[in-house]
Amino acid sequence: MTLSLPTLSRMAALGATLCLMTLPLRATPSADELLAAVDARLFLESYVSRVTMETLEPGSPPRSMTFLGQSRKDRGTYLEIVEPARTRGTRFLQLDGSLWMFNPKAGSANALRLSSRDSFQGSTFSNADVGKSQFSDDYSPSLAPDALLDHPEYGKVECYAIVATAKTETAAYGKIVIYIRKLDSMPLRMEYYAKSGLLFKKMTLSKIRDFGGFVRPSVMTMESLDKAGTVTTLTMEALEKKNVPISVFNKNYLTR
Amino acid sequence: MRTDPLAASAGLPATVLGIALLVFAPPPLFAADAEAGGWTMSADAAAGATLAADGIDPASADSAALWVLSANFLHRYEGQGWGLVLSDSLDLSGKAAAASGTGGTETLPAFAPLLSVYEAYARLDIGDWGQLFVGKRRMGLGIGTVFAPGDLIDPRSGFWDQKTGFSGIDFAASLGSDVALRAALSLDANFSAWAAGMAAKSADAQAAADLAAATASGVLPSALIQATKIRADAAYAAALDGSAGPADPRLMTWAFSTDAQLGSLQLAAAGVYRPEAIERPSLGFSYDFGGLILQAEAAAELFADGAASLTNPDLYGTGGFHYMWSDEADSLSLALDYDYNGRAGLLAHNHYLLPWISYTRDEVLNAYARALVGLGDGSAIVSLGLTFYPAQGFDLEFTALFCAGSGDGEFSTLSSLAPIPSPGAGEPRVSCGVAARVHF
Numbered sequence: 001m002t003l004s005l006p007t008l009s010r011m012a013a014l015g016a017t018l019c020l021m022t023l024p025l026r027a028t029p030s031a032d033e034l035l036a037a038v039d040a041r042l043f044l045e046s047y048v049s050r051v052t053m054e055t056l057e058p059g060s061p062p063r064s065m066t067f068l069g070q071s072r073k074d075r076g077t078y079l080e081i082v083e084p085a086r087t088r089g090t091r092f093l094q095l096d097g098s099l100w101m102f103n104p105k106a107g108s109a110n111a112l113r114l115s116s117r118d119s120f121q122g123s124t125f126s127n128a129d130v131g132k133s134q135f136s137d138d139y140s141p142s143l144a145p146d147a148l149l150d151h152p153e154y155g156k157v158e159c160y161a162i163v164a165t166a167k168t169e170t171a172a173y174g175k176i177v178i179y180i181r182k183l184d185s186m187p188l189r190m191e192y193y194a195k196s197g198l199l200f201k202k203m204t205l206s207k208i209r210d211f212g213g214f215v216r217p218s219v220m221t222m223e224s225l226d227k228a229g230t231v232t233t234l235t236m237e238a239l240e241k242k243n244v245p246i247s248v249f250n251k252n253y254l255t256r
Numbered sequence: 257m258r259t260d261p262l263a264a265s266a267g268l269p270a271t272v273l274g275i276a277l278l279v280f281a282p283p284p285l286f287a288a289d290a291e292a293g294g295w296t297m298s299a300d301a302a303a304g305a306t307l308a309a310d311g312i313d314p315a316s317a318d319s320a321a322l323w324v325l326s327a328n329f330l331h332r333y334e335g336q337g338w339g340l341v342l343s344d345s346l347d348l349s350g351k352a353a354a355a356s357g358t359g360g361t362e363t364l365p366a367f368a369p370l371l372s373v374y375e376a377y378a379r380l381d382i383g384d385w386g387q388l389f390v391g392k393r394r395m396g397l398g399i400g401t402v403f404a405p406g407d408l409i410d411p412r413s414g415f416w417d418q419k420t421g422f423s424g425i426d427f428a429a430s431l432g433s434d435v436a437l438r439a440a441l442s443l444d445a446n447f448s449a450w451a452a453g454m455a456a457k458s459a460d461a462q463a464a465a466d467l468a469a470a471t472a473s474g475v476l477p478s479a480l481i482q483a484t485k486i487r488a489d490a491a492y493a494a495a496l497d498g499s500a501g502p503a504d505p506r507l508m509t510w511a512f513s514t515d516a517q518l519g520s521l522q523l524a525a526a527g528v529y530r531p532e533a534i535e536r537p538s539l540g541f542s543y544d545f546g547g548l549i550l551q552a553e554a555a556a557e558l559f560a561d562g563a564a565s566l567t568n569p570d571l572y573g574t575g576g577f578h579y580m581w582s583d584e585a586d587s588l589s590l591a592l593d594y595d596y597n598g599r600a601g602l603l604a605h606n607h608y609l610l611p612w613i614s615y616t617r618d619e620v621l622n623a624y625a626r627a628l629v630g631l632g633d634g635s636a637i638v639s640l641g642l643t644f645y646p647a648q649g650f651d652l653e654f655t656a657l658f659c660a661g662s663g664d665g666e667f668s669t670l671s672s673l674a675p676i677p678s679p680g681a682g683e684p685r686v687s688c689g690v691a692a693r694v695h696f
Contacts, residue, residue, distance in 0.1 A: 055618075060585050063618050082296070084695070085300075085649045086651070095517065104298075105298065108419060109404075110400065113522070114549075115580065119582035122616075230584055246384055246430070247386075247387075252387060252428035252430050253430070
């Protein structure tokens with residue numbers, strides 16, 4: 001068997017990431033390595049998932065939604081709502097630079113184009129948060145001072161911190177500060193800044209679970225800082241490594 | 257929504273069959289595998305009432321009421337490499353009362369069950385890049401989400417361009433994430449010709465039977481029988497639309513469509529062709545301008561006035577924007593489209609505007625307003641809706657539909673939109689409805 005240069009390069013990157021994930025780090029890794037580790041911790045190359053999203057907002061009834069997802073790092077994300085019944089069957093396709101929604105009950109044959117910066121289905125997550133399958137596509141990282149994070153589940157945690165700054169116009173945020181546990185490179189907190197520089201959302205990652213050998217936080221709680229008390233919790237109920245066909249990431253599949 | 261007039265005559269047997277299809281057709285065996293695809297169903301049922309009147313003033317208007325009872329179903333079976341889809345509705349609405357007006361009291365049918373099948377098709381995946389569809393299906397052609405000026409394989413059937421689907425075969429190919437190709441063959445005209453031809457032959461057979469009976473009884477009304485046969489032949493010829501028979505390739509409509517994604521820009525090209533009837537290419541684009549989605553599409557009908565003409569085509573086009581603002585539970589959508597209609601058809605004039613606004617507060621309410629405004633005479637069809645979500649899966653809907661503008665304007669009546677026919681001498685100009693809907 002002959003390995004091509006890109007394959008070897010990819011294997012080397014994977015090896016480096018695995019080292020970051022499994023070994024206590026002896027020296028401060030580079031910002032690029034840390035962002036690669038975050039991507040590797042949160043996203044598989046190709047996987048399917050079942051996620052429930054619940055939003056609590058003062059003065060409004062709780063809103064809950066469950067959807068099935070299919071993702072590939074090199075393509076994008078396909079989502080389909082399975083609950084509640086009112087929106088069941090509505091589908092989303094997040095591709096590089098575009099987001100599409102198709103409601104088979106609407107009577108239109110064409111998918112509707114949405115902006116990736118908008119809120120995803122009334123949650124504190126943006127469309128881009130839900131659809132993106134790696135940060136390194138849109139953000140370039142730099143190191144920030146190490147931090148002692150006060151985590152609601154793990155208490156005081158020693159963390160690396162990186163600032164991921166938007167490098168594309170389509171990025172949903174101006175920058176994201178990511179706190180990564182030194183012990184195992186697990187991301188535990190993210191702070192989202194608007195392009196104006198305003199800190200307006202904060203996400204806490206918790207309940208680390210083993211999904212068939214893939215260990216990652218299963219609960220992500222996004223708190224809106226400009227709307228006090230508004231919180232969306234995204235719970236990864238199931239996640240399975242699976243080779244999702246490339247054809248899923250095309251508008252033809254969305255409207256099938 | 258009554259989208260299939262051919263189905264309007266369905267009687268009780270059709271209703272029973274419809275209920276059986278809608279409710280019992282999905283084999284429960286598939287449900288166990290819903291996580292991995294399997295069977296999924298999305299459905300809702302509504303009960304309520306609609307009141308239509310021929311004037312804004314209820315005191316002077318003729319009016320008729322309709323009790324609304326309907327259900328919509330979307331069944332989907334998905335397996336590895338294949339799928340089945342059935343999208344249909346069952347309408348058991350009936351008249352609440354006869355209408356009285358200047359023309360006297362009319363006797364309206366009390367019950368008109370209607371089964372409409374919007375989509376019923378099978379999908380077969382071809383490798384990792386293609387899909388073949390057989391059956392009745394809606395297919396996106398072009399780029400327009402409000403109006404698709406190039407779409408003559410599934411042409412505009414109502415003022416809001418709701419697609420009713422076409423029967424035939426279509427094929428979709430995906431070239432990576434960014435390029436989609438679609439090709440389709442519609443056999444709708446062939447099926448229509450076949451159905452009308454059969455009806456004509458049936459009339460012919462009846463004429464022959466009449467002839468035999470008359471001959472046996474010693475009376476020979478030859479002129480009458482001859483006239484019947486001529487009418488049947490004419491109906492048959494008309495149904496075939498100048499073709500040699502229901503299988504004539506000249507009745508087939510072909511279409512292709514492709515779109516490509518280039519970052520924030522999407523480009524689309526499409527074409528529809530039917531021999532000696534349709535030659536319509538179209539081009540469109542959409543662009544995400546920081547959340548404001550701009551889009552435009554233009555089409556040219558090259559087969560105009562009974563002949564192909566590259567130099568004097570009928571032009572059609574649409575252009576506009578849509579924008580969605582959202583802030584957690586609140587979302588506001590705005591859209592404005594201009595529509596150019598190059599030749600009178602469903603729409604009588606050239607220039608139209610379609611403004612649309614919708615506000616949603618999740619789990620609380622949705623309100624919308626939209627209109628189709630004829631710029632030629634200033635008349636408009638206006639649709640308003642307010643839906644409350646008092647409980648999970650339960651909606652309370654209030655709707656209104658009315659004509660604005662002068663009485664001789666293009667949209668002076670709701671005759672093609674109101675769910676009930678003219679109650680008296682006048683045509684309905686306003687329609688209001690209330691309904692409770694359950695999703696399951």
